[in-house]
Amino acid sequence: MGPSSRQAERHARQITIPEIGPEGQRKLARARVLVFGAGGLASAAIYYLACAGVGTIGVADDDRIELSNLNRQILHNPHRIGMLKVFSAQHTIMGFSPETHVVAYPRRVESVTEMVEVIKEFDAVIDCTDNFESRDLINESCILARKSWVYGAVSGFEGQVMTITPGRGPCYRCLYPSLPQSSDNSARAGVIGVSPGFIGVLQASEIIKHILGKGSLLVGRLLYADLLEMDFSELHVSKNPTCRYCGGHMSMEG
Ligand SMILES: [Zn+2]
Numbered sequence: 001m002g003p004s005s006r007q008a009e010r011h012a013r014q015i016t017i018p019e020i021g022p023e024g025q026r027k028l029a030r031a032r033v034l035v036f037g038a039g040g041l042a043s044a045a046i047y048y049l050a051c052a053g054v055g056t057i058g059v060a061d062d063d064r065i066e067l068s069n070l071n072r073q074i075l076h077n078p079h080r081i082g083m084l085k086v087f088s089a090q091h092t093i094m095g096f097s098p099e100t101h102v103v104a105y106p107r108r109v110e111s112v113t114e115m116v117e118v119i120k121e122f123d124a125v126i127d128c129t130d131n132f133e134s135r136d137l138i139n140e141s142c143i144l145a146r147k148s149w150v151y152g153a154v155s156g157f158e159g160q161v162m163t164i165t166p167g168r169g170p171c172y173r174c175l176y177p178s179l180p181q182s183s184d185n186s187a188r189a190g191v192i193g194v195s196p197g198f199i200g201v202l203q204a205s206e207i208i209k210h211i212l213g214k215g216s217l218l219v220g221r222l223l224y225a226d227l228l229e230m231d232f233s234e235l236h237v238s239k240n241p242t243c244r245y246c247g248g249h250m251s252m253e254g
Contacts, residue, residue: 003099006099007029007053007099008025010053011025011052011053014052014053019212019214019215020212024212024214025053027211027212028052028053028054028055028208028211028212029053029054029055030055031054031055031056031123031124031211032055032056032057032058032121032122032123033049033054033056033057033058033122033123033124033125033126033207033211034057034058034059034060034118034119034121034122034124034125034126035049035057035058035059035060035125035126035128036060036061036109036125036126036127036128036129036134036138037060037061037127037128037129037130037134038059038060038061038063038073038075038085038086038088038089038128039061039063039069039072039073039085039128039130039196040069040072040073040128040154040191040193040195040196040197040200041126041128041152041154041196041199041200041203042059042061042073042075042089042126042128042200043072043073043074043075043076043089043196043197043200044074044196044197044198044199044200044201044203044204045126045128045152045200045201045203045204045207046059046075046089046093046102046204047074047075047093047096048200048201048204048205049204049207049208050093050096050097050100051097052204052208053099053100054100054207054208054211055099055100055101056100056101056102056103056122057093057100057101057102057103058102058103058104058105058118058121058122059085059086059089059090059102059103059104059105060086060105060107060109060118061084061085061086061105061106061108062084062106062107062108063084063085064082064083064084064085065080065081065082065083065084065085065088066081067081071191071192071193072191072192072193072195072196072197073085074193074197075088075089075092075093076088076089076092084104084106086104086105086106087104087106089102089104090102090104105118109137110137112137112140112141112144115137115138115141116141116144116145119141119142119145119147120145122147123147123211124147124148124149124150124207124210124211125138125142125147125148125149125150126149126150126152126203126204126207127149127150127151127152127203128152128200128203130153132176132179132180133179135151135153135172136172136173136179138172139164139171139172139173139245140245142164142166143166143171143245146166146167147166148163148164148165148166148210149163149164150162150163150164150203150206150207150218151163151164151172152196152199152200152202152203153199154191154195154196154199155189155190155191155195156189156190156191156192156195156228157192157194157195157226157227157228158195158224158225158226158227158228159195159196159198159199159224159225159227160199160222160223160224160225161199161202161203161206161218161222161223161225162175162218162219162221162222162223162237163206163210163217163218163219163221164219165217165219168219169219169220169237169239170220170237170238170239170240170243170246171239171243171245171246173240173243173244173245173246174237174238174239174240174243174245174246175222175237177240177242177243194227195227198225198227199225202223206218220236220237220238221234221235221236221237222234222235222237
């Protein structure tokens with residue numbers, strides 16, 4: 001069986017979905033998605049992007065695997081403690097889906113200029129980081145590179161997700177005009193694996209719809225999920241007139 005017929009068989013059950021079809025499947029195969037982070041959110045997002053047949057997945061992270069990651073980071077395993085997460089992610093996806101091309105960036109991207117250069121190589125971005133500063137950097141870089149990105153965050157049994165499409169909807173700074181202090185970060189807060197698992201899958205789902213050009217994205221809609229109470233709510237987010245990125249363009253793009 002050749003690579004193309006193997007791929008067709010692998011995705012047979014989704015190619016029959018009218019919103020996908022052979023053309024949609026080709027779009028997914030051609031797509032290049034960049035994921036910032038290789039932890040809990042990324043574990044779910046990357047697995048399901050690979051499942052869907054997204055051809056190229058970039059992963060950027062400079063962290064190494066610790067045992068305490070494994071209550072949620074299902075890309076990794078106990079034999080890889082100390083390994084850089086991006087290489088573990090690459091290894092896992094190679095085994096699961098050999099046709100998926102995983103590009104590893106084993107470093108922290110710290111400047112907007114550098115981030116824009118990396119982002120330009122991709123069609124869309126998923127934020128699977130765990131802090132406000134990284135998301136702010138992703139937000140600004142995606143606005144400059146004019147790429148859509150999906151924001152996700154989790155804590156405890158809760159999570160939230162929103163899709164940002166520059167020029168169309170509000171951005172991360174419209175949602176958080178002033179960034180919370182680093183001490184408020186959830187980086188070290190408690191979390192159970194189902195929360196990043198659930199939110200990461202929603203992030204992958206948003207990206208897949210974006211690639212296909214089908215369905216309704218969470219643009220201007222912050223979806224909030226409380227898995228403990230099984231309560232889902234949606235907050236309407238508008239472009240903030242005082243946003244440093246969106247404010248001046250309200251009349252043109254609002
Ligand atoms: Zn904004």
